[in-house]
Amino acid sequence: MQQVFKRPTSLKDVQTHFCSGCHHGTIHRLVAEAIDKYGVQERTIGVASVGCSVFLYGYFDIDVVEAPHGRASAVATGVKRAKPENFVFTYQGDGDLAAIGTAEIIHAANRGEDITVFFVNNTTYGMTGGQMAPTTLVGQKTSTSPYGRNKAKDGAPVRMAELLAQLEGVAFSARVAVNSPKNLIDAKKQIQKAFQYQVEGKGFSFIEVLSACPTNWGMNPLAANERVGTEMIDYFKLGVFKNL
Amino acid sequence: MAMITIDEQRCKGCGLCTIACAQKLLVLSDKINNQGYTPARINATDRCTGCALCAEICPDVAIAVFR
Numbered sequence: 265m266q267q268v269f270k271r272p273t274s275l276k277d278v279q280t281h282f283c284s285g286c287h288h289g290t291i292h293r294l295v296a297e298a299i300d301k302y303g304v305q306e307r308t309i310g311v312a313s314v315g316c317s318v319f320l321y322g323y324f325d326i327d328v329v330e331a332p333h334g335r336a337s338a339v340a341t342g343v344k345r346a347k348p349e350n351f352v353f354t355y356q357g358d359g360d361l362a363a364i365g366t367a368e369i370i371h372a373a374n375r376g377e378d379i380t381v382f383f384v385n386n387t388t389y390g391m392t393g394g395q396m397a398p399t400t401l402v403g404q405k406t407s408t409s410p411y412g413r414n415k416a417k418d419g420a421p422v423r424m425a426e427l428l429a430q431l432e433g434v435a436f437s438a439r440v441a442v443n444s445p446k447n448l449i450d451a452k453k454q455i456q457k458a459f460q461y462q463v464e465g466k467g468f469s470f471i472e473v474l475s476a477c478p479t480n481w482g483m484n485p486l487a488a489n490e491r492v493g494t495e496m497i498d499y500f501k502l503g504v505f506k507n508l
Numbered sequence: 509m510a511m512i513t514i515d516e517q518r519c520k521g522c523g524l525c526t527i528a529c530a531q532k533l534l535v536l537s538d539k540i541n542n543q544g545y546t547p548a549r550i551n552a553t554d555r556c557t558g559c560a561l562c563a564e565i566c567p568d569v570a571i572a573v574f575r
């Protein structure tokens with residue numbers, strides 16, 4: 265017998281700090297698999313954001329720059345322009361990318377920077393205790409929306425993958441999920457495609473991944489996983505929104 | 509012939525593998541690992557097809573698959 269599934273080389277063999285059932289772990293693995301697939305481990309520079317994925321450097325066996333909250337795509341712009349031969353990606357949460365970092369992501373995308381952005385949407389500020397994010401669903405209770413998100417007051421949840429797809433600088437934009445085998449296999453394909461865009465120098469690629477946060481949703485891992493497949497996908501439709 | 513191994517100390521007992529396996533071979537055990545979780549274990553090893561879906565969905569990369 266041969267081993268047909270093993271840990272990617274680019275993912276360090278260490279235990280993560282993620283909660284039980286947190287999809288960050290799955291998404292880390294898929295990104296590491298793509299790094300291995302394209303053979304770019306030695307020339308990949310990851311840009312980590314602030315949030316539960318802040319320890320990117322501890323989990324990926326690659327070089328990582330730590331960006332201030334929200335600024336990952338601005339930092340990645342500098343890294344890629346200084347070292348165009350390197351593969352450069354950011355990994356950002358929804359609080360990071362769609363709230364404090366809105367300006368940075370929109371302008372990096374609009375400039376068509378040749379970077380890849382992994383956007384992990386778990387509808388909340390996970391690391392800091394589950395505050396409302398721009399992606400929090402209408403009616404969703406969080407520590408700062410105890411009566412549920414109110415559309416009249418707080419606006420509707422932002423759909424970043426569709427929003428960025430409108431910008432001329434964006435070459436590839438898609439939304440995927442990792443809650444079921446079927447969605448996961450598709451997520452793997454799209455993540456690899458996003459890599460290919462940069463490897464071929466085709467410009468800015470963006471992947472939104474729907475992600476469970478059992479802890480701050482107040483759910484057990486299976487219920488949280490289920491919520492991704494029902495409530496979240498219902499509003500945040502999966503698909504490819506741009507594919508130049 | 510196929511088989512899987514589960515790293516019982518790495519596993520966080522989330523149960524996602526139990527719903528991914530079409531053969532329903534995986535369950536959470538009663539014992540508690542070093543992290544305080546009840547790790548997954550496999551029943552009826554001989555029915556494993558080596559499809560690797562349990563390993564694909566595992567957020568903690570605790571499952572290895574052999575075929």
Ligand SMILES: Cc1ncc(C[n+]2csc(CCOP(=O)(O)OP(=O)(O)O)c2C)c(N)n1
Nearest residue numbers: 314315316333357358359360388389390391
């Ligand atoms: C300038 C600044 N403001 C606020 C914070 C506090 N802070 C840390 S993480 C975080 C939100 C993280 O949420 P998200 O990006 O969605 O990541 P998640 O933990 O959900 O993966 C905030 C507001 C900070 N570290 N720096």
Ligand code: SF4
Nearest residue numbers: 282283286316390477
């Ligand atoms: S708080 Fe949420 S996002 Fe953070 S590690 Fe736990 S489950 Fe994951």
Ligand code: SF4
Nearest residue numbers: 529556557559560562
């Ligand atoms: S490899 Fe497939 S059949 Fe075997 S335990 Fe995992 S999911 Fe079930």
Ligand code: SF4
Nearest residue numbers: 519520522523525566
């Ligand atoms: S998916 Fe992984 S961490 Fe979760 S119960 Fe199964 S083996 Fe353990």
Ligand SMILES: [Mg+2]
Nearest residue numbers: 357358388390
């Ligand atoms: Mg978040």
